[in-house]
C-alpha cells in the first residue's frame with residue numbers, strides 16, 4: 324500500500340494511484356486495487372478513517388438502507404449485524420475493512436491543489452506538507468465534503484446557538500428548548516425526531532415539496548422493494564406503487580404541511596439527486612404535534628424567526644439541516660470533468676472515469692452501492708494500465724528518475 328519513494332522531504336512519487344479521501348469510497352478503491360496487486364496511497368485531511376461517519380454525524384444515526392445495499396466490495400457486513408447497522412457498527416466495519424486490506428492512509432494531509440502536468444503526464448497533488456506525484460488521481464472526497472450554510476437574512480443577528488447538522492450529536496443539550504430546524508431532508512427529519520426524544524420543542528422548516536416514504540413496509544425495506552420492482556416494471560409504475568404504499572402506511576401527508584412533488588420519488592432522485600425521506604418515526608411525531616412544521620423563513624431576528632406567512636416565533640437555537648456539497652472545485656484545478664458544483668458531468672454509470680488518469684468514486688448520488696460500483700470499475704481500469712507498465716513484458720520503469728526530473732525542471 325505505502326510503497327511510495329521519497330524524492331526530497333516534501334516531494335513524493337507514488338507508483339500507484341493517489342486517492343484523495345479515506346471515506347468508504349477511497350477505502351473501497353484502495354482495497355480493490357490491493358486485491359489486484361496495485362499499490363496506492365490515500366491522502367486524508369482528518370486523523371481518522373470515514374471521518375464523515377466518525378466526526379460529522381449524530382449519535383442516533385443508523386444506515387437507512389439494509390446492510391446488503393451498503394456493503395463495500397470484497398467484504399460483507401458481519402452476519403450478527405442488524406438489518407440497519409448503527410453508526411458505531413458501520414464505523415467498526417470500515418475499520419475492519421481497512422485492516423483486512425492493510426490500508427494505511429496518510430492522515431492529516433489536506434489536498435489543497437491537484438493539477439495535471441501535460442509535459443510529464445503526471446498529477447501533482449499538493450497538501451500542506453508537500454507534493455505527491457502519480458500517473459493516476461482518484462477523487463474520493465465525497466458528495467458531503469462540506470456543510471451547506473445558507474445565507475438566511477438576519478442569521479448573524481440571532482443571539483442563540485446556530486449549528487449545522489454535521490456538528491449535531493444529540494438533543495441532550497436542547498432539553499426544553501425551542502429549536503428551529505431548517506430543512507426537511509433525512510437529516511432535518513431525524514434531528515427533529517432526536518430532539519423530541521430529549522424533550523426539546525422542534526419546529527421544522529418545510530419550504531418546498533418533499534417525498535416521505537416509510538423505511539419499511541410489512542418487514543421489507545421500501546428501498547429493497549423499489550429495487551426489485553425496477554427489475555420488472557417501468558420507473559413511473561414503480562413510483563406509483565411506492566406512493567400507494569406510502570399513503571397506506573403514513574396516510575396523506577399533505578395536511579401535515581408535507582406536500583409531495585409532482586414527480587415520483589425514484590424519478591426525482593434520478594433526475595435531481597434529491598433523496599426521498601425514509602421515515603423512521605418523525606411523521607408520527609408531526610402528526611401528534613411534537614414536531615411542528617413551519618413555512619419558509621422570511622428572516623431570522625435576534626430572538627427567533629419571521630416566516631413567509633407573517634408568523635413570528637421565538638427560538639433558543641437554530642439547527643441548519645440544509646445539506647452538504649462537494650469540495651472538488653476548491654482544489655482540482657483546470658478541470659472540465661466536474662461541474663462547478665463539484666459533481667461529475669457524465670451521468671451514472673459512466674461518471675467514474677475522466678481523462679489523463681483521473682477517476683472519481685462516490686459521486687453517483689446512489690450512496691454506498693454507487694461507491695461499490697465505481698470502485699470495482701476504477702480498480703479494473705487502473706490494473707490494466709498497471710500491468711502494461713509493470714507487468715512481465717514491460718520495458719518501462721514507471722518510477723524512473725528521468726520522469727521525475729523532467730517534472731522538477733518544469734515546475
Ligand SMILES: Cc1cc2nc3c(=O)[nH]c(=O)nc-3n(C[C@H](O)[C@H](O)[C@H](O)COP(=O)(O)OP(=O)(O)OC[C@H]3O[C@@H](n4cnc5c(N)ncnc54)[C@H](O)[C@@H]3O)c2cc1C
Nearest residue numbers: 344346347348368374375386387433434464465685690691
Ligand atoms: C448523515 C448521513 C447518513 C448517510 N447514510 C447513508 C446510508 O445509510 N446509506 C448510504 O448508502 N449512504 C449514506 N450516506 C451517504 C454517504 O455519502 C455515504 O455513506 C459515504 O459516507 C460516502 O463515502 P465517501 O467516501 O464517498 O465520502 P465521505 O464519507 O464523505 O469521505 C470522504 C473523505 O474525504 C476526506 N476529504 C475531503 N476533502 C479532502 C481534501 N481536500 N483532502 C483530503 N481529504 C479530504 C474527508 O475528510 C472524508 O474522510 C449518508 C450520508 C450522511 C451525511
Ligand SMILES: NC(=O)C1=CN([C@@H]2O[C@H](COP(=O)(O)OP(=O)(O)OC[C@H]3O[C@@H](n4cnc5c(N)ncnc54)[C@H](OP(=O)(O)O)[C@@H]3O)[C@@H](O)[C@H]2O)C=CC1
Nearest residue numbers: 385386387473506507508509510511530531598644645646
Ligand atoms: N440515516 C441515514 O441514512 C441518513 C441519510 N442522510 C443522507 O445524507 C444526505 C444529506 O441529507 P440532508 O443533510 O438531509 O440534506 P438534503 O440536501 O437531503 O436536504 C437539505 C434540506 O435543506 C433544505 N434547505 C436547503 N437550503 C435551505 C434554505 N436556505 N432554507 C430552507 N431550507 C433549505 C432543503 O430544502 P429544498 O428541498 O427546498 O431545497 C432540504 O429540505 C442525503 O443523501 C440523505 O439521504 C441524512 C441523514 C440520515
Ligand SMILES: O=C(O)C(=O)Cc1c[nH]c2ccccc12
Nearest residue numbers: 387388546592598599688689690
Ligand atoms: O441515504 C443516502 O444518502 C443515500 O444516498 C441512499 C440512497 C441511495 N438511493 C436512494 C434512493 C432512495 C432512498 C435512499 C437512497
